[in-house]
Amino acid sequence: MPTLHARRYATNAVMTTLTAACAFVAVAVLVLVLGYIAYRGIGAISFQFVFETPKPVGEGGGIGNAILGTLILLAMACVVGMPFGIATGIYLAEYGAGRFASLVRFLTDTLTGIPSILVGVFVYTIIVLPMKQFSAMAGGVALAVIMIPIVARTTEEMIRLVPASLREGALALGAPQWRVTTGVVLPAAASGIVTGAMLAVARVSGETAPLLFTAFGSRFFNVYLDQPMASLTVQIYNYAISPYDEWHAQAWAATLILMTLILVINITVRFFTRRKI
């Protein structure tokens, strides 16, 4: 009859192996996806591909306008979404005890889960229809609407992590509440807030559905915000559903570029906010 000790030892070994195996599978899936994208996409990457506009089938062309478009749309989403998101996060963290704050928190949590296509339809109704045309502005707003709840929640979490002892130290010096927030709490939480913001950017850079109804897409270089604008995700979609092999190859390459963009954002964020103390 196995002793209690031997049974426990065996259970421990089995569970450790099991959890390690699950972790391995999860990571393996991710590595396979990234690896396969790299394998399929690397072929069509060229200098021309990165800098040219799309051309009819058979004539080559590239996704330069889509790369630029994605960057412009992300920049706009940040300009519109970050202030609201961070301010909401600050409000929830510093004054978050009342009923209004609880309501805001509940709605924010709900909105983080809203399907992005619904956001696209919503922005289509309020911006595209009155303007009577698709525009990059609408695309930026759609991405911002998706970004705001995410940024708000991560900002709130980061601010809550600032220890109470720091706040007390500032209060004991004769600082009113708002000065404690701006002078001590926010600087202490800054790197965490930036991390949350950048990760939200990485998340929305992969959105396609909202852009279909708002920025729509374009075959030309465009920097005007009231005109339709190309983006990597929409371009990938258009190429992928086309019947042409050449465009399929370009779709894979564009996917590789998009994935690289997201990876670069993530890695940069982690690098610059690594714990120094």
Added chain:
Amino acid sequence: MIEPRASEPPAEGAKATAQAKVSVRDLNFFYGSTQALFNISLQIAERRVMAFIGPSGCGKSTFLRTLNRMNDTIPGTRASGEVLIDGADIYAPGLNVVDLRRRVGMVFQKSNPFPKSIFDNVAYGLRINRLTTNKTELQDRVRQALEDAAIWSEVKDRLKTSALGLSGGQQQRLCIARALAVRPEVLLMDEPASALDPIATQKIEELIVELKRQYTIIIVTHNMQQAARVSDVTAFFWLGKLIEVNATEKMFTNPNEKLTEDYITGRFG
């Protein structure tokens, strides 16, 4: 029932000070529905060091925090009674709490320097209260505060480096400098040396004895020997009640209350 019996410390010269710096009358304090302080009445003379001693949970830190209304930051707390600083009740409605906290500074048990440079830490109080008018004056005040806290020589070459790079004892002296920079009238110290090694503790204690020439100091301490070393007057608390207040020397050699004697000789606590 144990009755508190306060006796004033022997005053210098023939006359006692006309009005105590801090005068507490019948203070009761509640955390929600739990009463933490029972009818505390106490006078604290100017430019003296008063030590609060007592076992854990007896209310000494709570009482200390009522003196600069830091307990207001905890929801559900309530105080009744009078706390007069220079004759003015600090619990009067409409009192400017922010200004009170500048006049009554606090040093905490665990040092809490801001994640800023050493200079910015000390300058923080000066900047937010707009106590200086130009850069030179600011630098002078910061230097003065660091000298008063006996840490200037150790940090004068690295004022712009992060305060978090200092040792524990240095950080605590930095927090003291930060509190002194705004020139408070009263300095509250909540077990300032409890997290420090003996050498750092000794430096802090020497500092307290030096500071009492200018400031009224109230120190909460778990360490009775520390109370005996630095304070002029000692107050003994037990279960939220003030048991005895006496000159330190008398308190530790011949206390009035039996309970005090039991605590000091280590029969409980």
